[in-house]
Structures are given as C-alpha cells and as structure tokens.
Amino acid sequence: xxxxxxxxxxxxxxxxxxxxxxxxxxxxxxxxxxxxxxxxxxxxxxxxxxxxxxxxxxxxxxxxxxxxxxxxxxxxxxxxxxxxxxxxxxxxxxxxxxxxxxxxxxxxxxxxxxxxxxxxxxxxxxxxxxxxxxxxxxxxxxxxxxxxxxxxxxxxxxxxxxxxxxxxxxxxxxxxxxxxxxxxxxxxxxxxxxxxxxxxxxxxxxxxxxxxxxxxxxxxxxxxxxxxxxxxxxxxxxxxxxxxxxxxxxxxxxxxxxxxxxxxxxxxxxxxxxxxxxxxxxxxxxxxxxxxxxxxxxxxxxxxxxxxxxxxxxxxxxxxxxxxxxxx
Numbered sequence: 001x002x003x004x005x006x007x008x009x010x011x012x013x014x015x016x017x018x019x020x021x022x023x024x025x026x027x028x029x030x031x032x033x034x035x036x037x038x039x040x041x042x043x044x045x046x047x048x049x050x051x052x053x054x055x056x057x058x059x060x061x062x063x064x065x066x067x068x069x070x071x072x073x074x075x076x077x078x079x080x081x082x083x084x085x086x087x088x089x090x091x092x093x094x095x096x097x098x099x100x101x102x103x104x105x106x107x108x109x110x111x112x113x114x115x116x117x118x119x120x121x122x123x124x125x126x127x128x129x130x131x132x133x134x135x136x137x138x139x140x141x142x143x144x145x146x147x148x149x150x151x152x153x154x155x156x157x158x159x160x161x162x163x164x165x166x167x168x169x170x171x172x173x174x175x176x177x178x179x180x181x182x183x184x185x186x187x188x189x190x191x192x193x194x195x196x197x198x199x200x201x202x203x204x205x206x207x208x209x210x211x212x213x214x215x216x217x218x219x220x221x222x223x224x225x226x227x228x229x230x231x232x233x234x235x236x237x238x239x240x241x242x243x244x245x246x247x248x249x250x251x252x253x254x255x256x257x258x259x260x261x262x263x264x265x266x267x268x269x270x271x272x273x274x275x276x277x278x279x280x281x282x283x284x285x286x287x288x289x290x291x292x293x294x295x296x297x298x299x300x301x302x303x304x305x306x307x308x309x310x311x312x313x314x315x316x317x318x319x320x321x322x323x324x325x326x327x328x
Contacts, residue, residue, distance in 0.1 A: 039223050039310070040223060040225075041222075042222055043235065045219055051220050051264070053142065053216050054188070054190075054214040055186050056213065057079070057082045057203060058182055058183055058184055058185065059077075059201055060079055062201040063200060072180050080130075081133070082134060082184040084124050084127075084159065085155065086205060087124055089186075094155075099112065106318050122206075127162075132161055133164065134164065135183045136164065136165050136182065136184055137186075138187065140167050140259070142186060144295065144297045145318075145319050147315065167295075168257075170188060170192055170259045171189070171259060174189075174196055188260035192263070218313055221312060221314045224307075230245045230248050230309065231244055232244065238268055245288075246273055253306070254292060255295075257293045300317065301326075
C-alpha cells in the first residue's frame with residue numbers, strides 16, 4: 001500500500017513538472033503574432049538627410065481658400081491658443097521633453113535641438129472657454145513617431161488646452177491650414193514653409209524673430225531589406241545609394257504625397273532619371289518605383305511586405321519596429 005502511494009505521488013510530481021515546463025516554454029500571447037521586422041536602417045547620418053522641423057502660427061487675416069480655390073469666409077483662428085502652444089513647445093520645458101524623447105525606450109535621441117533656435121520665456125496663460133480648442137496641422141513624422149502623444153498630454157495637464165491633431169504629409173498639412181482648418185502648423189519642408197509665409201498665411205508671434213520657427217531636427221534614414229541587394233551599405237553616400245537602387249531596379253516605396261519626406265526623396269535621385277512629383281516622370285520605372293500616396297507608417301508596412309527600400313525619418317522607423325511592424 002505504501003509502495004502504491006509512493007508511485008502515485010511520483011506520478012503526480014512528474015505530471016506537474018511537465019505542465020510547468022510546458023507553461024514556461026509557451027510563447028507569451030503578446031509575442032505570438034508580433035512580426036519580426038526585416039526592414040532595417042542601411043544608411044544614416046548623411047548630411048544630405050538632415051530633417052528640420054518648423055512651427056508657424058496661422059495668420060487670421062490670411063487669404064483662405066477651399067480645395068477649389070474659392071475664398072473661404074468667416075474663418076476663426078485661435079491665435080491665443082496657437083501662441084500658447086508654440087511658446088510652450090519653444091520653452092525650456094517643451095524643448096527639453098522633445099530632446100529627451102526616445103532615450104527611455106531606445107537608448108538614443110529621436111529628435112535634436114538646433115543650435116541656433118528660438119527659445120520662449122513667455123508666460124503661458126491657462127485655457128479659457130474661448131481659447132481651449134487648438135487645431136494643430138502637422139506631418140505624420142511627428143505624429144507616427146509618438147512625439148505628440150508624449151508632449152501634448154503634459155501641455156494639456158498643465159494649462160487645460162485641448163489639441164485637435166490633423167496629421168498628413170507636409171503638403172496636405174499646409175493645404176489644410178490654407179483652408180482655415182488649423183491654428184498652427186508643425187512641418188518639415190523648407191520650400192513649402194517659405195511659400196506659406198510668402199503667401200501671407202503666417203505671421204510673426206510677439207517676441208519671435210520670424211514667422212518660420214525652426215527649432216528641432218532629426219535625420220532621414222534609408223532603409224531596406226536586411227539582405228541589401230542594392231549594396232546600399234557600401235554605397236558611400238545617400239545619392240550613390242539611390243543611384244544603385246535605380247540601376248538595379250530594386251523595389252522602392254515613395255510616399256508620393258507631397259510630404260517633406262517625399263520632397264527630400266525626390267532631391268536624392270540621379271537627375272538624369274527625371275523623377276519628380278508628376279506621375280508621368282516615373283511611368284517608365286513602375287516595375288520598381290511605387291508611388292504610394294500614403295503616410296509614413298503605411299509606407300513602412302508596404303516596404304516590409306515587398307522587401308523594398310524606403311526613405312523615412314528615424315523616429316517613425318524605430319517606433320514602427322518597436323510596434324512589431326504595425327502602424328500605431
């Protein structure tokens with residue numbers, strides 16, 4: 001009887017041990033469907049790939065027009081709210097938070113502060129019923145990177161403002177403001193920003209040196225499949241890398257949406273290819289050049305699925321990888 005009891009106890013212990021081991025080796029639910037991203041950074045820190053970001057306050061007296069070019073009447077711009085947000089973003093607190101973003105999760109900065117940048121010491125008023133709602137039109141790069149989700153709750157908790165974010169490529173973000181649908185913009189395409197100023201859509205905030213307030217930057221990075229069939233890593237510089245992609249006709253995903261990233265990409269192709277924003281310019285290259293007309297996150301998903309090369313900002317790319325190849 002004692003021997004039978006001992007055998008039963010041993011059997012129970014063995015079964016328990018096996019169950020324990022099975023449980024330890026079972027993948028965690030969160031990891032079962034998480035994609036291991038093959039797309040990787042192949043070329044970075046090239047001086048031709050600096051990516052500057054600027055703040056501009058929308059002029060309440062601007063010549064607002066709808067998508068068909070017709071004048072828009074009765075536009076109300078929250079100048080006080082826009083000034084509050086801009087002054088906070090340019091304050092020591094706002095700039096410090098932007099500069100620190102990414103260190104905790106990635107161990108590196110995702111955005112850097114310009115040496116010659118505007119800094120605000122203006123007093124920031126608390127929100128009122130009239131000024132509480134602020135409309136920010138911005139690029140997908142600062143939104144998909146998670147920077148706004150990191151910064152704006154701090155501003156809200158401290159001053160009570162509610163920020164409505166419209167996120168698109170820089171061209172669309174600026175067009176949205178030109179229709180009177182934004183109080184300020186945060187974008188990254190110098191030529192388009194300068195046109196915005198020249199056409200009277202921005203104004204100089206009190207205490208600021210100019211309409212266009214460039215205060216932070218990061219780098220575009222050239223990414224692609226880890227196998228790197230075009231030899232981008234050995235290209236030497238970004239323009240040589242783009243030439244190698246074109247010569248070998250390796251798949252490339254272009255934003256194709258008039259964004260700051262799209263504008264930068266167009267400047268990097270060999271001039272003799274003649275690639276511009278016009279569809280006719282790349283009709284002969286459609287076997288390898290894909291114009292997506294989509295945001296950065298969606299384009300990164302396409303590049304991963306197709307094993308293609310892509311130009312992106314580093315902040316959005318690292319967030320994409322951290323999310324397991326998903327658009328947040």
